Amino acid sequence: MAGIYIHIPFCRQACHYCDFHFSTSLKKKEQLLVCLKKEINLRRNELFGEPIETIYFGGGTPSILTFEEINDLIAEVYSIFEVSENPEITLEANPDDLNRETINKLALSKVNRLSIGVQSFYDEDLKMMNRVHNAEEALKSLQYASKKFENISADLIYGVPNMSDERWLSNVQKMINLNIPHISCYALTVEEKTTLNRLIQKGVVPAPQEESAQRHFVLLTQVLKKNGYIHYELSNFSKPGFFSRNNSAYWLGKKYLGIGPSAHSFDGKNRSWNIANNTLYIKGVESEQLVFETEKLTQFDRYNEYIMTGLRTIWGVDRKVVGEKFGEQFLDYLDKRVKKYVEKELVKQEENIYILTDGGKFLGDGISSDLFWLDLK
Template sequence: MMTEEDWFMAGIYIHIPFCKTKCHYCDFYKSTDFGAKTDFLSALKKEIEWRKRELDGERIGSIYFGGGTPSVLKIEEIREILSLIEVDYQLEKDVEITLEANPDDLTDSFLSGLKTTKINRLSIGTQSFHDHDLKSMNRRHNSRQAINSIKAAQQAGIQNISIDLIYGLPNQTLADWEANVEQAVALDVQHISAYHLTYHEGTVFYKYLKSGKIKELPDELSLDQFKLLLARLKSAGFEQYEISNFARNESYSRHNKAYWERKKYLGFGPSAHSFDHKTRRWNVSSLRKYLQAIEAETSFWETEILSEQDQYNDYMITSLRTKWGISRSYLHANFEPKFHHFFQEQAEKYLISKHMRFEDDVYRLSTEGLFISDKIMEELFYIE
């Protein structure tokens, strides 16, 4: 249950733009050249300091190290970044601090080191528990390492663990996927993110798809995988709080939740985004340009002032697929009548077809609605 106080909490995202190798599906900004890591860390610290006034004393409820691969940082480097943030920003007492980690980096010494820092949540990029999937994705770990890294993190005393899985993979059978979900449940983690594979332009998988080397999974099989995921995780006590996110005992990711609740956040590092209700800013997706600009003290970002139409469309994107849904009073309080009239008109047929429900002032997708959420989203978008 969110209190009014929570509403004012902001978030911090830190993009660590290094990966030891590149996975075939991934289009997050990263470099495999670690030569500039020291320069990057100095530049990052400058950005953290320079932007301290942007949140104007607002308290920080979550910090998220994403990537790239934040687990390539040394414990000392993580500690230094966090200490600097603590000096320059006002952190909540129970601030949630997540580190994204690759299974092959989670050695016993790294994990015991992490326990001496303020990191209190790990998001482990497992992706699959099948060696053939991991190989085809060009992951650096195998299935045994994925399982062992999760158990090792638990044994090290990290209590809040999330794992990432990908379904809809080329050639992935329903039985393959079922075994992944079973294994995830058996590991007794607090949170699971399960994403359907997206073919991003520029990735190896995209190239393979275009050349016919791999084929997209048939829609019916993808849908069956999604249905299986929902049913199995529900029976294992996970609550689906967003289309791809599942939590036990309300262990929602505060970072994601803040994003969906349209709280302010600052993003540091190349390609990181920031949001302050009225504007979006995105840092340049180039480590070289980022370093040069910080050195020269010039700008390294673009800013977009959000029109009312952008803000309405943003609200649709961030709310529709969550269990918190779209609030009618929020729509009425924040948008001109033409937007809520448009919404109501568009939503009507989905309320009749039961893809959407309206309860306690909130519009939410039903399970059937989640299956066609892309289509519904498209129709709720206001384009002048």
């Protein structure tokens, strides 16, 4: 089984923290949508006939598309690939796009999962992030969507400057009260080329504090666990039966095809990514000369990726897999490097599986990088 990711590189305005590829001009939208369909055709053989079990519209802001445009792209995938009987088809959406009429239309499409970028239920936070929607729209979008969609995910951001523990817990509690089955939570990070970084440098906005983010993370995990959510990946929490099949496929190393400017693909041995420029992407697709870069993953790369993705999840890092896929030398290296984290109770060993403890989860990225094998040749 494999997945298809479709990148929609348009937004109504730029969020201050975002460094993804997007444009706030819609002038090239129609031309680009034609090229997305053409790229799907041009790359029809890259998944080697594997059935498609997930289709994911990311961005950018995919909900900026009309009902007809979304349906058209899904129909193109169905016409080219074998799609499994019950695929997960996710549309990322902003609350301001999800009025009753839009949700009613989406419910008639093949989209069966919404991923809604709430980020906060407080206007103060949303204004600081430069989000288009307000707190009332955030709440109403989830209420409307819940009437038509069973499978909903919503995003929250923690570690926001001036966000108290009480306000953070209020955000989380609203999700619980709305019975949202899947919640993704991310620490506010400051990327170099973003507006947020410039505002911090000018002293307009205070920098996020790691201590605050760590405290919010601990509160988050405790509250969601008490309310029946499974912490199945560092940033993702789900009620039973609502794990993201799309994201889980990434973490489990399955193949996926990325369509659109800046979209990434993985065939099991190589990674590739399309050019992050709408004009050059369109020019390349129209001439049937796709503009992309490819990286052939070495054994070291594949080991490091397995450590990074495995340790982020409840499935952990399997010693047996390391030995079989990479050899005893890598297994010995892993066992020696992870020992100090086991002793500090940041990692636990359950039979042959290394898994982060609750105390180790916030430090997961740092622990993973310390277990990487660096190819110094």
